[in-house]
Amino acid sequence: MQLINDQSTPAFPGERTVITIGAYDGVHVGHQAVIDHVRRVAAERGCKSVVVTFDQHPAFVVRPESAPKLLTGPAEKLVRLEATGVDAVVMVPFGEEQAAESPESFVKRVLIDHLDVAVIVVGEDFHFGQNREGNVDLLRKIGAEHDFSVEGLELLPRADGVDEPVSSTAIRRALAGGDVSRANEMLGHxxxxxxxxxxxxxxxxxxxxxxxxxxxxxxxxxxxxxxxxxxxxxxxxxxxxxxxxxxxxxxxxxxxxxxxxxxxxxxxxxxxxxxxxxxxxxxxxxxxxxxxxxxxxxxxxxxxxxxxxxxxxxxx
CATH class of the missing domain: 2.40.30.30 (Riboflavin kinase-like)
Structure with missing residues (x-):
């Protein structure tokens, strides 16, 4: 797996990418399902498969008083992402400047200019950019103008039948109750x-x-x-x-x-x-x-x- 920390130049000159974006804290079974889908689509299209994530959880910058405890530190997160078989991880520095960047600017700078994206795969509830103004509908609108498509996937249901999708929040809740068996089931590890x-x-x-x-x-x-x-x-x-x-x-x-x-x-x-x-x-x-x-x-x-x-x- 290639780790890319510099987004100032094209990552794969002459090649397009299929990507997913997110904090990816825990790299749980829901995350793994999204990345599996990214890899399949990339293989079909002859593109690179890429996870775009951040060097710290955005909440530590935009709402530090209520930022969640992390399920994976930086080293483990990279180990878990590498285990998915994805071609590359783009690590975007997240500070005050990034938090203030508009969704449109982020898409142009990172996804189009740096990654020449062909397909973006995210959860249907995905939000990004300043004040979380970016969403799947906005990505599709930009994609229509810049030759990329967007797939919004439904969140993965929990295997135990609870009417709640697998999420980092659900895993933290299970850990808070000492239920490591349920947390491990949702994590997949x-x-x-x-x-x-x-x-x-x-x-x-x-x-x-x-x-x-x-x-x-x-x-x-x-x-x-x-x-x-x-x-x-x-x-x-x-x-x-x-x-x-x-x-x-x-x-x-x-x-x-x-x-x-x-x-x-x-x-x-x-x-x-x-x-x-x-x-x-x-x-x-x-x-x-x-x-x-x-x-x-x-x-x-x-x-x-x-x-x-x-x-x-x-x-x-």
Whole structure:
């Protein structure tokens, strides 16, 4: 997959493109269906297949006070997009200047001059440009004047029968309820977060359950506080089963300000400090709660570890 960061010159001189545009946060099954369609149309027409996206979620610029937590950081987003088989990703810088650009200017500058677009494929509810003034109807109007067509696709329905399409918002809602199974179904892959292992208070080691304390960027979405089974990937690509505690550790702290992500790697003994980590959430085990004492907590940790081990046999 080709990554294009400069939109000042033609991306594919002499070739036309079939594109889709969007934030593509999560690269969920709905996104994947759109990109699959883009690739099919591009193959039929002998064009390049392209995803046009942004270097940050537009909401962080246009409404920072209510911007959503991200389902994918920049690195994971590119990995997920590459896995779709698309020919290229055009990464548009999104700042105040981009937010103020009119839809017509954006189409001319990026889609026509840079990409020589032949077909644009978007969801039927697609909006873009200053004050979200651009939509499918406007794209079709411009396309009639500049030799490109527009396909507005219906949003992909959820597989669980709920009368709501698959969307990044629906996935965030599932994660907020701790329902990682439903979130993973809508994503089409296991939900993961990436961060750095930092030193904690080492209480887990004293309890007999050492953990990697993973510091996750504040912009990333985390599931609800609780205990989960999951997988932990190290920088060398090795993957370990793990039990994950996400929360404020009420047994030890009365009023912790933020939740902490701790992963206990099963059957592992080694130093993880300062390593980057990928933590994947496969199963919700239980809600976080306060225990009467250390012995009760240790007993529950043993039960959580064995529960995670049993569930993760089917994940390998």
């Amino acid at each position: 296991t939900y993961e977060v990436r961060g750095q292992v930092v030193k904690g208070d080492q209480r887990g080691r004293l309890l007999g359950f050492p953990t990697a304390n993973v510091e996750v960027p504040n912009r990333l979405c985390l599931p609800a506080d609780g205990v989960y089974a999951g997988r932990y990937e190290r920088p060398d690509g090795t993957v370990h089963d793990c039990a994950i505690n996400l929360g404020r550790r009420p047994t030890f702290y009365e009023h912790a300000e933020t939740s902490l992500l701790e992963a206990h790697l099963l059957d592992f003994d080694g130093d993880l400090y300062s390593e980057p980590a990928i933590v994947r959430f496969t199963h919700f085990l239980r809600s976080e709660r306060k225990f009467d004492g250390i012995d009760a907590l240790i007993e529950q940790l043993r039960a959580d570890t064995e529960h995670a081990r049993t569930l993760l046999i089917d994940v390998r």
